[in-house]
Structures are given as C-alpha cells and as structure tokens.
Amino acid sequence: MNCLEYRRQLGSDPRHESAEMLEHRRGCAGCAAHHARALGFELALKRALAVPVPDGLAERILLSQTTSERSLRLRRRQRWGWSAAAAAVFAAVTLVVIQFAPATPLSRQLVVHLQHESEALLTHTPLPATEIEERFRRRGVRLMAAPPAGVSYAQLCPVGPIASVHMVMPENEGPVTVFFLVHHKGRRGDHVDKGMYVRTVPMAEGTLALVAADPRRFDTLEASWRNSLEGSPAVAAGTP
Amino acid sequence: MRVTSRQHQFDALVRAHNGDLYRYAYWLCGDPALAQDLTQETLLRAWRSLDALRETDAAKAWLITILRREHARLYERKSFDTTDIGELELDDRDSLTPEQLGEDSIVRAAMLQLEPKYREPLLLQVLGGFSCEEIARELGLGSAAVMTQLFRARQKLKSLLGAGRVEASA
Structure with a gap:
C-alpha cells in the first residue's frame, strides 16, 4: 500500500483501518501524522453534527402517537356505533315493512290487479274446462271436480307476492273476477274497495277471491268453486 | 389503561432513536422546527408499520429509510428557502470552550453548504455509524461509489472550512 492509497481509504472511512493500512501507517511518519489529523477532524465533525435534541421531543412524539391512537379508537368506536345504529334502524324498518306490508288490504291488491288487466273483463267465450x-x-293445484262453467279468461298472475290463477266469469249481473290465491291463508271477509265488492274465502290449499261491481252471484260462485276445489261434501268425506 | 407490548416496543424505539433521527433530519433540511416534524412523522409512520420491524438491530436503518422517504416527500410537496448561514444557531453547551463552540458553528455552516449527494453519506457514516456497505444499500449505490463520495465529502468540507484551522483546533 502506498501513501495515496492509504489516504484515500482513510478519507473514506477514518474510523476503520485495515491491517494493511495499519502496517503502512506504522512505517510512514507522514501518513501517521495524516491519520492523527484525520481523527481530529472526525472528532470536530462529530461534535458539530451532534446538534442538541429539543427537550421533550420523545415525550411529545409519544403524546402525539397515543393521542392520535386514542382518537382513532374513538372514531372506530363511533363508526361502529353508527353502523350498529344504522343496522338497528334498518332492522326496525325491515320489520315494519315485513309486518305491515300485508296490511295493504288484499282486497285493494285484487282490485288494483283487476284494473291493470281490465281487458280480461271483455272476454265472453267460455274456455274449455281442460284449459282451466x-x-x-x-x-300445483289439482281440481277435485270440473270447474264451474262460463270461465272466459284464465291466466297465471301474481297478486303482489302471491301466485294466483286469475279468471273471469261473465255473469248476467256483470262480470265476476275470480282469483285462486295458491297457498295463501287468509280470513273469510267481505269488503268494498274503490266501488268494487270483494269476497275472500279460505278454500282448499289457498284462498278464493271474488271481485265484482255486483256481489249477487258471490254465494253461488263460492259454492261452485268449493265443489271444484274441495269436491262435494260426499267426496270430501270419503263416501263413494 | 392497559399498555400493550406493541406500545412498549414503540416507546423504546422512540426513546432510543429520536435523538439520532432528529439530528439526521436537521442535517437533511437545516431547519430545527422542520426536523422535529420530520422526526415525529417518521416515528408515527414507524408506529403504523411496527409489525414490519423484526430485528432490533435493523431498527435504526429502518427508521433512517423512513425518514429519508419522508424528507423526499416533503420536498415533493413544497420547496424551501436555502438556509442562511448567518441564521445558524450556536448551541448552548457548557462543557465546550468558546473556541470549540465557534468552531462547531463554522463546521455546521460548512456542512449545510455541502451538496446533498456528499452530505448524506457523510451523515449516515458520522451520525448513523453505518458502514460503507450499509450506506450503499440505503442510498442504492455501489460501495465504491459511496467510498468516493465520502472521500470527496471530507475534501470539500475541509476546503470549505480551511482545513488547517479545524484540524489544529481539534
């Protein structure tokens, strides 16, 4: 190692001297003096670079960290609280909707549906029993007896969420619309809605609903459809 | 309030390294207030990703890396006025002679005049105690390039100072 190499390496990292450098320094007075000056320079440099650290810096940082962490936790808790409140409101609303949706009277739904398909009332030609x-x-409903005669319209319609068979029977007193609401368990009742008479009767595995401007044929038709859907009392009782 | 082991670890990290980080930040930006902000932001970032720190020995280099990134981000956001040498404060250190205090202020002024590419490896070596290989890794340079920069940094600093005067007083 020559003096130039020694001084270049020392200038790069004065704190570390390899064995080769040490050997050179021991045999070279000029480089030994240079080494001493370099270490002095390093000391002065290190001292100058060690600017004083502001008092309480660590404490301020820790305070900032714990404070922000705490407020983050608080925000998370609040957010969770809001989410829980929102979920509770949603659940309550859903419950109300579920509970009170059926409160929309079935009679109203039937009348509205009838109004939407008012062209059905214009049919007069009786459909074959097989079609009905x-x-x-x-x-999924099997009739126990032939359907009442005179059905001029028969379609599969949903009434709200309820699957139904929607039929029209043009009677002398005016058309009667007949719905069989499959698997619907309603109460028997007579209503007037929007000027229309509505009768609902639990029957077979559902509800029979009759809708007309004139209810005079309701009793007869109810009996006829009961016969078709449930069979005659003799059949229902299992008598041959 | 229950103090978690993570919080304990962070406390220890802050107390062990805040001084080094502050000094490093100070020499990067030349502004005491900004250096405090940088130190705080660095340690808060470290808190957020504390789980990434696996070895205690790696903590200092890890923090320095975060600090350098924070500093770079800061410069992306805004530009700063260059430091006026006349504004540099002399530190109140009772143990030093007036000559040494005066000498320190001159070295500091010269240090701030040094170009960042020379100043940064020098800081990592003198303040951080990193080896040439570690500095090379941190700066993304080769070891030989770092050694050259360190040699030139000292040469430039000496020429800024009037090397003979500093060496004589040390």
Whole structure:
C-alpha cells in the first residue's frame, strides 16, 4: 500500500483501518501524522453534527402517537356505533315493512290487479274446462271436480307476492273476477274497495277471491268453486 | 389503561432513536422546527408499520429509510428557502470552550453548504455509524461509489472550512 492509497481509504472511512493500512501507517511518519489529523477532524465533525435534541421531543412524539391512537379508537368506536345504529334502524324498518306490508288490504291488491288487466273483463267465450284445469295444474293445484262453467279468461298472475290463477266469469249481473290465491291463508271477509265488492274465502290449499261491481252471484260462485276445489261434501268425506 | 407490548416496543424505539433521527433530519433540511416534524412523522409512520420491524438491530436503518422517504416527500410537496448561514444557531453547551463552540458553528455552516449527494453519506457514516456497505444499500449505490463520495465529502468540507484551522483546533 502506498501513501495515496492509504489516504484515500482513510478519507473514506477514518474510523476503520485495515491491517494493511495499519502496517503502512506504522512505517510512514507522514501518513501517521495524516491519520492523527484525520481523527481530529472526525472528532470536530462529530461534535458539530451532534446538534442538541429539543427537550421533550420523545415525550411529545409519544403524546402525539397515543393521542392520535386514542382518537382513532374513538372514531372506530363511533363508526361502529353508527353502523350498529344504522343496522338497528334498518332492522326496525325491515320489520315494519315485513309486518305491515300485508296490511295493504288484499282486497285493494285484487282490485288494483283487476284494473291493470281490465281487458280480461271483455272476454265472453267460455274456455274449455281442460284449459282451466291446466292453469290450476301449473300452479300445483289439482281440481277435485270440473270447474264451474262460463270461465272466459284464465291466466297465471301474481297478486303482489302471491301466485294466483286469475279468471273471469261473465255473469248476467256483470262480470265476476275470480282469483285462486295458491297457498295463501287468509280470513273469510267481505269488503268494498274503490266501488268494487270483494269476497275472500279460505278454500282448499289457498284462498278464493271474488271481485265484482255486483256481489249477487258471490254465494253461488263460492259454492261452485268449493265443489271444484274441495269436491262435494260426499267426496270430501270419503263416501263413494 | 392497559399498555400493550406493541406500545412498549414503540416507546423504546422512540426513546432510543429520536435523538439520532432528529439530528439526521436537521442535517437533511437545516431547519430545527422542520426536523422535529420530520422526526415525529417518521416515528408515527414507524408506529403504523411496527409489525414490519423484526430485528432490533435493523431498527435504526429502518427508521433512517423512513425518514429519508419522508424528507423526499416533503420536498415533493413544497420547496424551501436555502438556509442562511448567518441564521445558524450556536448551541448552548457548557462543557465546550468558546473556541470549540465557534468552531462547531463554522463546521455546521460548512456542512449545510455541502451538496446533498456528499452530505448524506457523510451523515449516515458520522451520525448513523453505518458502514460503507450499509450506506450503499440505503442510498442504492455501489460501495465504491459511496467510498468516493465520502472521500470527496471530507475534501470539500475541509476546503470549505480551511482545513488547517479545524484540524489544529481539534
């Protein structure tokens, strides 16, 4: 190692001297003096660079960290609180909707549906019984006897969420719309809604609903449909 | 309030390294208030990713890396006035002679005049105690390049100071 190499390496890192450098310094008075000056310079440099650290810096940092951490936790808790409140409100609203949705009277739903399909009332040609039976079959309902005669319209319609067979029977007193609401368990009742008479009757595995401007044929039709859906009392009782 | 082990670890990290980080930050930006902000931001970032720190020995280098990134981000956001040498404060250190205090202020002024590419490896070596290889890794340079920069940094600093005067007083 020559003096130039020694001084270049010392200038790069005065704190570390390799064995080779040490050997050179021991044999070279000039480099030994240079080494002493370099260490002095390093001491002065280190002292100058060690600017004083502001008092309480660590404490301020820790305070800032714990404070922000705490407020973060608080925000998370609040957010959780809001989420819980929102979920509770949502649940309450859902409950109300579920509980009170059926409160929209079935009679109103039937009348509205009828108004939407008012063209059905214009039909007069009776449909074959097989066609009507087919509609019921498609709803999973087997008729126990032939359907009442005179059904001029039969379609599969939903009434709100309820699957139904929607039919029209043009009677002398005016058309009567008949719904069979499959698997619907309603109460028997007579209502007037929007000027229309509505009768609902639990029947077979659902509810029979009759809607008309004139209710005079309701009793007769109810009996006829009970016969079709449930069979005659003799059949229902199992008598041959 | 229950203090978690994570919080304990962070407390220890802050107390062990806040001084080094502050000094490093100070020499990067030349502004005491900004250096405090940088130190705080560095340690808060470290808190957020404390789980990434696996070895105690790696803590200092890890923190310095965060600090350098924070400093770079700061410069991306805004530009600063260059430091006026006349504004540099002399530290109140009772143990030093007036000559040494005066000498320190001159070295500090010269240090701030040094170009960042020379100043930074010098800081990492003198303040951080990192080896040339470690500095090379931190700065993304080769070891030979770092050694050259360190040699030139000292040469430039000496020439700024009037090397003979500093060496004589040390």
